[in-house]
Amino acid sequence: MDDEPRSDVDAAKAAVCEAVSDFYTPAGRQAVGRAAGGFLYPQYLTPLEVLHSVDRQRQLANAGTNAMQAVQKAASWQVRGTSVPVSERIRRLWELTDAIQSGTAARLEAEPPQPVTLATLPDTLARRAGEADADRRFRIIAALTHTLADRQGWAAKFATLAELGSGLAGLEAFNVFDSMIAEILRPAAGLEAVLGRMDTIGEDVLRLLDLSDGTAKPESAPASPPTARALFDLLAVAAMPETRAVLSEHAILLARSNEKFTRKPLSEEITFIVDLRKRMTRDGTLRGGADTLEALSRRLARALSDQTIDMIMVGANSVGERVLRAVQLHGTVFGEEALRYLETYATELMGQPKLETVIVAEGDSLRHRVKLLGKLHLAIAKSEFPAKTKERLATQVERLQSDLMDRTRLLEKLESGTGSTSDRLMKVIDLCREGAFVDGPNADRARKAARDLMKRNDFLESYLAGADQKGERANRLKDLQKLLAEARIV
Template sequence: MAFIAITRMLSPLKDYAQKFEAVMTLDDELNPEVVEILDPLVGEFLRTSAVSEQLLQGLTTLADKLHRIADLATGTGTPPANLPPTAQRLASWLVSRPMPNAQAALQSRLVAEINAGQSLTGGPPAGELKAVLKLRKRLTVNGQLLGGSVAEAAFDRRCSRLLNPESIDKIIGPTSTIAQELEAVLPLLDEPIGERSREFIVRMVDQMVQACQSPQRLVGENTPPPQRLKMLARFHKRIRKAELIGAIKTRILRTVETFHADTLKTTDPLGRIEQQGGGNTEKALALIDLCRSGMLIPGEYLDKTRKAAESRLKSPDFMPAYLAAAQDPSQRAERIQALKTMLIEAGLGGG
């Protein structure tokens, strides 16, 4: 009966706009039978620009429009405000009722817009890339990208248009050292940028590191040794975690390790601590600080420093001297807890 009534209501109407207005006058309290009948009609309405654009009023960038379409296509979020009454009612339907045909129409619009190649933001490359990755994340539901392989290929093309020799400097922004450039670009390897863009980033990182002939060239001529060690150690850690081809990763790590070792030879922070004045407890704490400073990379020097710290920690005079300033049991407990935290940060266990 409902199907016949709706058909009779719509039959005299000539275009989708009129039919859409008529359907949207139906009672909000639609029973499942009526929703099932209306779903294909709403799907047809949404494939016309006259109807779909009503849902996007007030939005200027394609990125904002596609995020709204995604919300409606997945039935998530809340209906957008400040829409025309009929569009407002349709948005409420889409986020509150299962309407597979309508949602399929919106998903089709999403894929078509992503595939078309129009800028999401109309702005500079860095903002555009951020918008591309944000939209892709929004369209990934339960590990699956809406639009499947077609949408994936479209996103990959968008990334490759942004991540290339002509535009990469605009993505990275101003930097003063090669290390800063690398720190800006390496996080991109954690993003779904596509194989072509990934290969470009990997080659770029490899070439930049291999072109450096000294640690100063990598981290900056005027960078003081402690900061130089920290930058090299941070870069080494980032490379270890990066998804790089085995041979390339090994080559980059060896170069960074060589630069780090060269800097240690000229500065030797462990030797300086051992040679400086002060008692056992003072030196033990200095060694702990060195281990947790972020200046050392995994390897022989860090192991040697930890052993030196452990040796001084085991000395009978360490704990009495460390707790000497504590005036009461609560202060002693605080000092002991602080020491445990420092030991964990230094890779020396919880003590």
């Protein structure tokens, strides 16, 4: 599926037509749409309709300078970067378009197209003896083009095609309907007329991706416009490669736009961008390639700045919580600028004077403060910060936790405090199991305190208090053994 959005020049260069038949290919038709779109789309016309109708060709030719401008545009785009004179390419395109007009007139004069109805559809689609595939395709599209001649607007044209083609899904003849529907959906106005718009750009992107991938459920189609359900139904049962490619192209273009994806808080917008990159990746390749990655990275760079960081840090009441959130974001976002900003932000926070007084909120419980530092150390150690930065910050956090433990005499109070020995031991065990202490000297101190408590004469009695049955006492000891192993105390 070729869903890579192309510039006007790239679209024209992908279809340097040298034969009449080249104009009828998907690439050729896209080039026609780019060059003549200024005339076609306001008239609700598609390249296929122009290529299969004498009336439409005359309409284009007689519309002032539109035909001349279209040829000149296509020629200039196609020779750009080459040594071919634009005048030579213009001459060749005029030769080919003249041949198209004369050929179309001869074909349709020999067999004038008739309107297609559900009753006449089988005869229109029937393969004739000795008829080449290209001739049959031309005849069917010419008949459908004639049928659409009096339909006003994109939605009306699509509705007619959807009604006629709904029973053909899976048949080779449906390829014609796929081509014509794809061209109706290619202009943004055509897509909106048929499918409508969601409340946000992000929802539009996700819906287009679902439709192009074949994962959209017909029952999820909106009630308005009614054509949306018809499109959902067709895509649920038919291959429609051209239509899916167009829908995917629209999704990529919207993903590269500048409007916010959501109307949610900035932190959720960032999460959406990160998740969208994953959603748009197929077999390890991001749809739209480097251009899409650059656009998404640019969004993240805008979202992560001195002007926005306070919105992202709402609820982070201490420097430690802010640094932790920055490190966690660093592990999910992408783009050099966004990553560098978070690295700078974290290092500047950790470099402020009297850090020990603000690294954790003094109003929080001691247990929370110790755990926050342990969690922050682990996040830094696992981060993709530059190696020297990571080592420096991790060492800093370890020292801050050690100082906090010394200043508050956390372990000493647990060893000599009130309450039973077993209760105090369980508090230490729980902290160790939760990874509250930084691995190394801090964790070793905590585990030693736990072992010292276990050596107390009254420990076993207090731990087994209330367990009168032999089996109950054995089970309680097994549970303790498991907890001690999880806390790496024994």
